[in-house]
Amino acid sequence: MEFISLLFMLFFVSILLVFLFHSIFKFFDFNPRNLPLPPGSLGWPYIGKTFQLYSQNPNVFFASKLKRYDSVFKTHILGCPCVMISSPEAAKFVLVTRAHLFKPTFPASKERMLGKQAIFFHQGDYHAKLRKLVLRAFVPEAIKTTVCDIESIAKDSLKSWEGRIINTFQEMKTYTFNVALLSIFGKDEFLYREDLKRCYYILEKGYNSMPINLPGTLFNKSMKARKELAQILAKILSSRRQMKLDKNDLLGSFMGDKEGLTDDQIADNIIGVIFAARDTTASVLTWILKYLGENPSVLQAVTEEQEDIVTSKEKGGEEELLTWADTKKMPITTRVIQETLRVASILSFTFREAVEDVEYEGYLIPKGWKVLPLFRNIHHSPEIFPDPEKFDPSRFEVAPKPNTFLPFVQIQNALLSSL
Numbered sequence: 001m002e003f004i005s006l007l008f009m010l011f012f013v014s015i016l017l018v019f020l021f022h023s024i025f026k027f028f029d030f031n032p033r034n035l036p037l038p039p040g041s042l043g044w045p046y047i048g049k050t051f052q053l054y055s056q057n058p059n060v061f062f063a064s065k066l067k068r069y070d071s072v073f074k075t076h077i078l079g080c081p082c083v084m085i086s087s088p089e090a091a092k093f094v095l096v097t098r099a100h101l102f103k104p105t106f107p108a109s110k111e112r113m114l115g116k117q118a119i120f121f122h123q124g125d126y127h128a129k130l131r132k133l134v135l136r137a138f139v140p141e142a143i144k145t146t147v148c149d150i151e152s153i154a155k156d157s158l159k160s161w162e163g164r165i166i167n168t169f170q171e172m173k174t175y176t177f178n179v180a181l182l183s184i185f186g187k188d189e190f191l192y193r194e195d196l197k198r199c200y201y202i203l204e205k206g207y208n209s210m211p212i213n214l215p216g217t218l219f220n221k222s223m224k225a226r227k228e229l230a231q232i233l234a235k236i237l238s239s240r241r242q243m244k245l246d247k248n249d250l251l252g253s254f255m256g257d258k259e260g261l262t263d264d265q266i267a268d269n270i271i272g273v274i275f276a277a278r279d280t281t282a283s284v285l286t287w288i289l290k291y292l293g294e295n296p297s298v299l300q301a302v303t304e305e306q307e308d309i310v311t312s313k314e315k316g317g318e319e320e321l322l323t324w325a326d327t328k329k330m331p332i333t334t335r336v337i338q339e340t341l342r343v344a345s346i347l348s349f350t351f352r353e354a355v356e357d358v359e360y361e362g363y364l365i366p367k368g369w370k371v372l373p374l375f376r377n378i379h380h381s382p383e384i385f386p387d388p389e390k391f392d393p394s395r396f397e398v399a400p401k402p403n404t405f406l407p408f409v410q411i412q413n414a415l416l417s418s419l
């Protein structure tokens with residue numbers, strides 16, 4: 001009898017052990033593939049939700065999905081399955097804390113046009129090195145002395161508008177292009193300015209064209225202009241080297257790198273930075289003018305702040321030129337810029353691609369899927385920014401909560417924190 005109970009006990013303990021081992025094994029064999037995909041519909045094969053997105057205002061498309069599915073949902077656009085995210089926590093997850101799990105992704109035609117070695121298309125050491133070199137050219141120490149030159153470009157623009165009706169965005173693009181050339185090449189490359197401008201303008205025209213590289217197409221013209229741009233840049237590089245010029249502008253920063261960038265890498269990144277800097281800044285400047293025009297009391301406050309700086313310089317017998325120190329006395333102007341970046345959210349979202357299966361909040365983001373952090377929706381969330389459609393610079397009197405204000409994401413955030 002005792003023998004039978006012992007056998008029974010042994011049997012019972014073995015079952016328990018098997019069950020325990022199975023659970024432990026399952027626990028350690030966690031496989032994200034077993035998780036559900038985020039809510040949402042992928043629509044028709046290949047076409048997905050592309051027509052829906054393009055047939056309505058994108059804000060309406062995103063807002064309706066967010067209302068239905070909350071801050072993480074899946075959809076399918078332009079032939080790619082995507083996960084859209086619109087909470088500050090999710091944006092931080094994708095862009096900061098787990099940034100290594102998501103790579104930047106662009107259509108191949110854009111890479112060809114800007115240059116495959118430009119910063120946007122990379123991750124890891126090469127990306128980190130480029131970022132350091134770009135930042136080095138834009139930290140306060142490097143740009144302090146250019147404030148008065150930028151002011152004089154602004155004054156020249158104002159003068160050229162006198163007595164004529166202007167297209168604000170086009171004029172802002174000319175202004176920001178001139179400032180970009182100053183920041184990249186200093187004042188020396190005057191010789192090549194017109195050629196640089198001509199080629200860049202052709203390149204830009206073809207950027208959003210169909211990528212068909214046949215004689216006569218916009219894309220083909222752009223690719224030719226891009227080649228010419230690289231040749232002009234090669235001439236500038238060679239004359240700097242011959243004259244042994246050591247400068248602290250962006251070109252100087254790229255050329256001065258000890259580990260050495262190749263001339264092609266320098267060209268791709270110069271073109272890339274002009275591309276990143278020009279239309280974005282021109283667009284924000286245009287929106288600022290619009291919002292100031294619509295809000296006379298804000299315009300009045302900004303005007304008074306600027307006039308105070310001019311008057312105090314006159315009283316102190318200082319030179320009239322704007323200085324770095326003056327730019328620190330513009331809290332109202334600064335808040336107007338911040339509020340414009342929030343309301344206008346000129347880059348509504350960015351693209352990443354999951355490099356492996358990723359788990360987020362109990363959902364699977366499969367390898368190869370695109371992930372789109374929707375900045376505009378974060379900036380227009382009534383929980384984060386009450387009465388979000390209202391242009392109200394005073395809301396920036398208190399610093400926004402972390403990851404809720406993301407107009408720049410990366411490089412410029414690093415710059416702003418160094419100011």
Ligand code: HEM
Pocket residue numbers: 104119120131134138273276277278280281284346347350351407408409410411412
């Ligand atoms: C108000 C104007 C601007 C806005 C709103 C803006 C916005 C952005 C955003 C959202 C990104 C991130 C894209 C992504 O990671 O997917 C980015 C990247 C970048 N921007 Fe800007 N930008 C502005 C002006 C500039 C200027 C003036 C420069 C000139 C130095 C610049 C240089 C860059 C570079 C080099 C990157 C790539 C950073 C990296 O990959 O680490 N941007 N910008």
